[in-house]
Amino acid sequence: MPDKTRVVLLDDHPLVLEGLKNRLEKEADIEVPRTFGDPRDLLDNIDACRADVIVMDVSMPHMNGFELGKKLKERYGHSIKIIILSGYTYEEFYNKAYEIEAHAYLSKQSTYAQIINAIKQSMMGHILVPEKAIAKSKYLLTPVERKVLQKIAEEKTNREIAKELAMSQRTVEYHMTSINQKLGVKSRIGAVAKGYESGLLGSLRTQDDE
Template structure:
């Protein structure tokens, strides 16, 4: 089955460019387009995409509020890939906090766009570690988010799970974490799953945001 993608951007040329890139792939299908975040929820219910590629800045309803609405009102929501012009943007960080699975720059090469969509569809998070650290340092609460601190305290992560979360926050893959901790990849997958379950995190991105917001990991 092809990966089903919904494009949401107020610029027709951006949507046309993304459609051309994605539909050139035999395993990706663009199933719809919208020019504003206000149309996201009804369109998702209609066309049931696997991935929503969504602009973060739109005139009526931006990508942040559209993400919140989607996750709040749609059962089994699709993955959300924020598409942005500037990586060092408070809107991007707020979208990640709201539940987006990752972000992609509009200037990305076609191969990077395709890779991002496939990665997100498979349930992996698309993180740019240096960019996310910079965003957390500039726009995060610096450990002052009481809800995130309480969430982390309730999780009661083991020492090894804490190590894994710190390495996730640095952007390491499961294989890289396994090499660093000298354990098997399957063991790391089990630890990652436990971390996500204990934090009630939708994916790795949300776990990393909680780590930064709670002060468990310093973004600097």
């Protein structure tokens, strides 16, 4: 992890951008290299920013946060963490956020301390899932987490999983931590068992079935 986390901000309200930028830069380990008011400008200039985290509004002109997040994930994968700020608390919005593998979905009523915590948690690979979304969803794993869980069920090591899914071993460990938290287990064996029990891994096959 670099000495300072580089956080890029995106919001079409200048006062929101200025206030958040000023607060974040009071943190010794955070810097804000750029702010943007238009998603298209961010896409055109994000390479030069060398961003670690993007904190962005979900409702913007020309492109919403989910569309932008999907484009960023397709281009950068987990090398850029996405934190979505929204005035909406609909379950379907939570689900969309996790479908694009955002690291956090926060209310626009969140405090600066909560946003700063989400930034730091995202850099550790943690995904902040609203409790009510967990309660109403069926083990809300992201697509990548499902792939990792499948590889674990195939008895692959972290090294093998990292190679097959083109990610670092540390990233595999982050996903494993998130999977365990979401499934309410404490081990790889427990995650696989819960995966079969919940239907995430399909039906459990034995030698007698073959």
